[in-house]
Amino acid sequence: MNGREFLILFLYFLSTNANQIHRRFEYKYSFKPPYLAQKDNTVPFFEVFGNAIASSESIRVAPSLRSQKGSVWTKSKTTFDWWEVDIAFRISGRGRIGADGLAFWYTSEKGDYNGEVFGSSDKWNGLAVIFDSFDNDNKHNNPYIMAMINDGTRKFDHQNDGQNQALAGCLRDFRNKPFPTRAKIEYYNNVLTVLFHSGMTNNEQDYEMCLRAENVVLPKNGHFGISAATGGLADDHDVFHLLTTSLYPPGQIDTIGQVPAPDNEKISQEYKEYQQKLERQKEEYKKEHPDEQKDDLEDWFETDNQRELRQIWQAQTQTAEILRELSRKLDEVLGRQERTLGLISASANQVASGGAQQQPQYQQQQQQFNTGTDSGIRRQEVDNLINTQNILVQSIRDLKTQLNDLNQRSEMLITNQKQGGSQGGAFDMHSLVTEMRDGMNQVKMSVAGVQARVNQPQPLQSCPTSNCLGLTPFLIAIAVQLVIILGYNMYREAKGNQSKKFY
Template identity: 40%
Template sequence: SNRCFTKHTFRKSYFLEINVFSSLMAILDAIPSSDQIRIAPSLKSQRGSVWTKTKAAFENWELEVTFRVTGRSRIGADGLAVWYTENQGLEGPVFGSADMWNGVGIFFDSFDNDGKKNNPAIVIIGNNGQIHYDHQNDGANQALSSCQRDFRNKPYPVRAKITYYQKTLTVMINNGFTPDKNDYEFCAKVENMIIPAQGHFGISAATGGLADDHDVLSFLTFQLTEPGKEPPTVDKEISEKEKEKYQEEFEHFQQELDKKKEEFQKDHPDLQGHPTDEMFESVGDRELRQVFEGQNRIHLEIKQLNRQLDMILDEQRRYVSSLTEEISKRGAGAPGQTFQQELDTVVNTQHEILRQVNEMKNSMSETVRLVSGIAHPGPAAGVYDTTQHFNDIKEHLHIVKRDIDSLAQRSMPSNERPKCPELPPFPSCLSTVHFVIFVVVQTVLFIGYIMYRTQQEAAAKKFF
């Protein structure tokens, strides 16, 4: 599909010029600064949101949201939400926005309200304007799709790519482990998703008894068009009066920026150019760079393995679904009882394989957690801590490899499984007759030696 950048957007260049920003967005209790917007600060019971002032009439669209959620507690609250609704949410109890919305919300929920230990999580919830959000159970019964991802306190900003194309909503997530902006992985997908034809884009956040800083660095909106169709031009969407206004504001901002640069250079002539210390890499910087490079390689390998496991898991789920439907059609008292038993056996085997794949994914999640721990060693941590982390990662990778080998052995037919060659019968090296003869001869020789030695000693005594 083709992407066309739209005006329903804010990013760093808009933060510096509040007039330009406020002409496009409605700020509700949020705090804009020079490089980000703090939707909700790390204070108890705070709410905030930012909404587009004009409605978007896109048949297909895509959002790219870059944000940070940081806090000093081990557990955060409450979370952040990205919206596409018929009307602006304003202030409300659902992550800082109004309840009973008409549209879809993608919730980045960091607090575990239902106590099931399934947070932080990313949840997709739709609403037709008549349903109250079940906040106490984290919307578990209302979720259309979800995935568990930890988006708090990451070394790099977290990125979410939300795509609505041909009535299918897809969420991709960049967990912020690496500086690669395109390092996305699949999170959730909802097919046959019906949303309003026109709506407002928005982002909101809220805190509760616990509090995190919820900062948004960019909110990019794209209109998608099918291949072969002519993408809409931006000139037709924006009137000439608006274009002239934005152009004047941009030129004014550019002049102010150039003026500030000249004043700074005059006031700080000693800072012009590059300091000589920054031209060389210190030993600590080099070691830190090597650690990050190794961490990135491990993360890419784990990501590739995770994709393969996702493919296996989806394939097994389709098999289980088709077999279950076949069993339900035949019924319990059908004549093909033997065939039904075989289907039951296959279904049980598929469930066992699904369980093992889930265990491997959990093991890989633990490995990813260990990899992320390398990025922030404590003040007392050194080479020993880094080595210990890599040893733990190596151990988890061995466990994953062993589970995959076990899964491959279970999937292989019994007649094709490799068998060890049988050992030949151990040969008998000495018979009973030979053993008796050997013992008798050895005894005779021993007695003869004793008699000979006794005669020699008696002769010696007679001589003296």
């Protein structure tokens, strides 16, 4: 786009916004998917002629066969002076050169699909925006978009592709694009503007200026139409939608279809009286039939507070499930530690019973244990078990603290909600719900962290060859660890009883 076209486009949008044009969608002059065509292949408010085929998603105005012509026209004429039409179409074919092209029409009368101009009649009275894809004059200036005005007397010059008769135009390639190409044709205050979308992007607002012409006079009332034709070469000419919008100057649309003020007040008063009468009848019916009263529809829906509470209980249930899974994995770790203690106890018994005679064998076993070369449990595995247990104990303590805090807040929220009517809303429900949501998020993050730590394999570290832990300090450490395990079992039983009360 050069500087001149950019300036014209900028002035066009600036003038459009400054005038504040009123727009109204005209459904009787439009079609779009889905369900574009009915079961009998007709399009509402439009007539399909010739070889055009209507489906639920598009209208194939001319198929990719030789010498095909088709068109689609509105049944009724327009009732507005100024308009804007948005067309989305695709022209595609296997050949490097297409034929013949597609045309948009605004004419005083419908065209004949057997005509000679792109599937419509020649010597038309009105506007034609032609998308010509075949180079008849061999000047290598196609595909080309041009606008032509005809008063019903001129014949279209096919040999020169109508170049001498065109009002204005632009050289744009609209064949075989990845996305549908679009054209926006606007006629307002005798100014004709054509914007073009190349179909290279999926952005529906990616338009560029193609042409703009002033002092264009068209018939007051006319038909909209789209036609296409093929010759020796052939393309598929598909139209996806045609959207028509009527344009009105500022202040004019306010008087169109507006109910007079006295009638509007009368209708509003009648509506209010009818509503009051309906409410009285409902009250009388409830008094006369107390047994047949049904629950109010409001009981079918939940309030914001109820929704927040339901989400909190669901999150707590998920947290409890995760804690059960962590407890199961912790039991597995404890089982491995018990097996480790059994092996160590057996080794100690053998050392105590063998005495000095088994001293060399004990030293060999001790060396193998320190270096981790025997086939049984290794030193680094024991270290990993101890580290994992420490992480689990600390994480479970954090979870206990957070769950206790969340439990207190939940009880406070439930108590305040029950007493909310008598207290007149003395507490801040929103802040409490927010705090509970934050607490649940912290619990979820903590549980996710614990689960990640448990699932993450601990790296195996090589045991040093010297200064290894002796048997006696190791037995003392295991005894301390057993005390911790017993304390944890007592804590878990107390926690299980508390969870049963909580749920």
